Every structure is written in C-alpha cells, then in structure tokens.
Amino acid sequence: MRLVTYRSSIEAEARLGVLDGDLVIDVERIGLRAGLPLPSKMLDFIDLGPVAVSDLRSIIEDSRTGFRTGVTLPLGNVRLLAPIPRPRKNVFGIGLNYVEHVAESARTLDTSKDLPKQPILFSKPPTTVIGPGEAVQHDARITQQLDWEVELAVVMGRTASRVSEAEALAHVFGYSVMIDIxxxxxxxxxxxxxxxxxxxxxxxxPCIVTADEIGDPHALDLWLTVNGETKQKSNTRHMLFKVPALIADISAAIALEPGDIIASGTPDGVGAGRDPQEWLWPGDVIEAGVEGIGTLRHPVVAI
Structure with a gap:
C-alpha cells in the first residue's frame, strides 16, 4: 500500500490516507465503515504493527465492490504532507554510503578517500522535515553552498534493539524518498x-510504500534533477552498507522504534563533487525520485 498524510483543505486536520490510483482513501473513515477502528494518524497506524497493514489491505480490497462513498477524495483535491509530518526523533542520516560518493567527497570536501569500515551516522532534527511541494529555505546570511542529495528513506515498523542483519528487514514498515539538503x-x-x-x-x-510491496530495497533506481537537468542517477544496489547492515549497526547501541526514519545515503553527483562546484539558489527547483515509490518536487526560496 501507498500511505500518505493529507489535508482536504487549509483548515482541515492532517489525516492518514491510502493512495489508490487518483483517489485518496481516508483510513479512519473506511475502517469505521468496515467495523474496524483504525487511527487517523500515520504514527498511530505504524504503532499497531503488521496486523493493521494486513487488515487495512483487506478492507481496501473489499471496498472495491461498493462502500467507498464518503471515504474517498480525488488526489487533485487534497494537499499531501510529509508522510510523518513530525517524527518523534531525529532522522538517522548515513554519510558516504555509495562508493562513488566517497570518491567525490574526498576530492572536494575534507573526508577520507578510504571506504568507511562502519556506517557514518549523523542526524537531522524533526524540524528539518517538509512535505511535497514545500519550499527549501536558502538563507544567504548562513550559507553560500546549499547542496542536494537524493536518498531512499527507511521507516521502521517494530522496535529494533541489537538485532542481527538477518532479522533487520522484518522490522521495516516501509520506504519513502528523502532529499538530504x-x-x-x-x-x-x-x-x-x-x-x-x-x-x-x-x-x-510523497508516500510510504509498505515493505511488502518493495521486493528488494537494493534494486531501486534513484535520481535527482535541478531545474530539469539530471544531477544524480544511480541504483540502491550500489550502497556500501545495505539496509540490514544499517539497522543492525544503529540498533547495536540505539533502539530503533516504530516510525523512526533512516536516510540511507546518496550516490555521486552532488553539487560539491562537481567541477566546478554547483549550488542551489533561490528560484531553483529540485526534483527527486525513487523507483516504485514516487517523486518529490521542491522550490528553493530566499528567507
């Protein structure tokens, strides 16, 4: 399933929905129609675990024969927000996780040319998260080197504490797209x-695709353009540390909880790695996507 958080109007509350073609199905409302209480928020739904995903899928399939009136909206009539508008914790970022990106960073930034022996971790606070179409802020008082990175985002569905690589993917709820600015x-x-x-x-x-619909998270094309010009184009098979290794490494010391997000690293093609270097400026438009998930499009604006 493709799960979204949406608003039906500027004043309306943010609600959990399922993308079904050109429709958004409200999860709480279709659950009530089926006699099954389901939450209206993404994090509350993730907390329910795999059974909720299975139950909702069954309800969606059953509803095709007739009881969708009053629980669906045309996609064009809603505003999509970040699937998790306010994460409970910082996003876990992974640095230098594609071989070619290690090389380009060593040429232009103060990073080692040697491949990392362990995942390189950093974090992004909840206030960094914005949803589809929202503006990326450019503050010229702070930076003249604003850069882009397209990444596969991993959303946890079960608490992972000291899990092995073999167990790791069973703890994933789904996958999304993130641009690491x-x-x-x-x-x-x-x-x-x-x-x-x-x-x-x-x-x-723009959505979270549940893990059961992503057969192999390490076989997905990902790409990024700036003003329509391709800057990054690669495949997640080129990750240095695959998703199970990232989950096992983080959870060895920090419990990963339902709704936690891991941004799994970016391929080469970032602005800092180009000759001459390129940066984002007000008026630019970034688009990025991951195969099987979707596309994000964001303007850059001055503040």
Whole structure:
C-alpha cells in the first residue's frame, strides 16, 4: 500500500490516507465503515504493527465492490504532507554510503578517500522535515553552498534493539524518498548536524510504500534533477552498507522504534563533487525520485 498524510483543505486536520490510483482513501473513515477502528494518524497506524497493514489491505480490497462513498477524495483535491509530518526523533542520516560518493567527497570536501569500515551516522532534527511541494529555505546570511542529495528513506515498523542483519528487514514498515539538503559551508570541526539539520533540510514523501510491496530495497533506481537537468542517477544496489547492515549497526547501541526514519545515503553527483562546484539558489527547483515509490518536487526560496 501507498500511505500518505493529507489535508482536504487549509483548515482541515492532517489525516492518514491510502493512495489508490487518483483517489485518496481516508483510513479512519473506511475502517469505521468496515467495523474496524483504525487511527487517523500515520504514527498511530505504524504503532499497531503488521496486523493493521494486513487488515487495512483487506478492507481496501473489499471496498472495491461498493462502500467507498464518503471515504474517498480525488488526489487533485487534497494537499499531501510529509508522510510523518513530525517524527518523534531525529532522522538517522548515513554519510558516504555509495562508493562513488566517497570518491567525490574526498576530492572536494575534507573526508577520507578510504571506504568507511562502519556506517557514518549523523542526524537531522524533526524540524528539518517538509512535505511535497514545500519550499527549501536558502538563507544567504548562513550559507553560500546549499547542496542536494537524493536518498531512499527507511521507516521502521517494530522496535529494533541489537538485532542481527538477518532479522533487520522484518522490522521495516516501509520506504519513502528523502532529499538530504546540506549547507556544505556550515560543517563545524567535522560535525554535520548544523550543516544538515537546518529547518526544511529534509524533504520527505510523497508516500510510504509498505515493505511488502518493495521486493528488494537494493534494486531501486534513484535520481535527482535541478531545474530539469539530471544531477544524480544511480541504483540502491550500489550502497556500501545495505539496509540490514544499517539497522543492525544503529540498533547495536540505539533502539530503533516504530516510525523512526533512516536516510540511507546518496550516490555521486552532488553539487560539491562537481567541477566546478554547483549550488542551489533561490528560484531553483529540485526534483527527486525513487523507483516504485514516487517523486518529490521542491522550490528553493530566499528567507
């Protein structure tokens, strides 16, 4: 299933929905029609575990024969938000997780040319997260080196504490798209959180595709354009540390909980790695996508 968080009007509350073609099906309302209480918020639904996913799928299939009146809206009539508009914790970011990106970063940034022996972790606060179409802020007082990175986002569905790689994927709820925005000139003594953790620096969405619909998270094309020009184009098979390794590594010391998000790293083609280097400026438009999930499109605006 393709799960979204949406608003039906500017004043309306954010609600959980299922994308079904050009329709958004309201989860709480269709659950009530079927006699099954389901929540109206994404995090509450994730907390219910795999049984809720199975039950909702059955309800959606059964509803095709007739009881959708009053529980659906045309996609064009709603505004999609970030699937999890306000994560409970910081997003777990993974640095230098594609071989070619390691090489380009070593050429232009102060990172090692050697491949990491362990995942490189950083975090992005909940306030970085924005939904489809929202503006990425460019503050010229702070940065002149605003950069882009397309990433596969992994959303946890079960608590993972000290899990093995073999167990790891069973703890995943689903997958989404994230753009990891970075102010390259804001790194401080090798620390990345100020560079990557500023407001609006984590465009996220447009949906979460449940894990059962992504046969292999390491066989997905991903890409990014700026003003229609392709900057990044790769496949998740080129990850240095695959998703099970990331979950096992983080959970060895930090419990991953339902709704936690891992941004799994970016391929080469970032602005800092280009010759000459390229940066995002007000008026630019970023588009990024991951195969089987969807596309994000965001303007860059001055503040």
């Amino acid at each position: 970075s102010a390259r000139d804001n790194r401080r003594a090798g620390q990345w959180i100020y560079s990557k953790g500023q407001d609006t620096y984590a465009p996220f969405g």
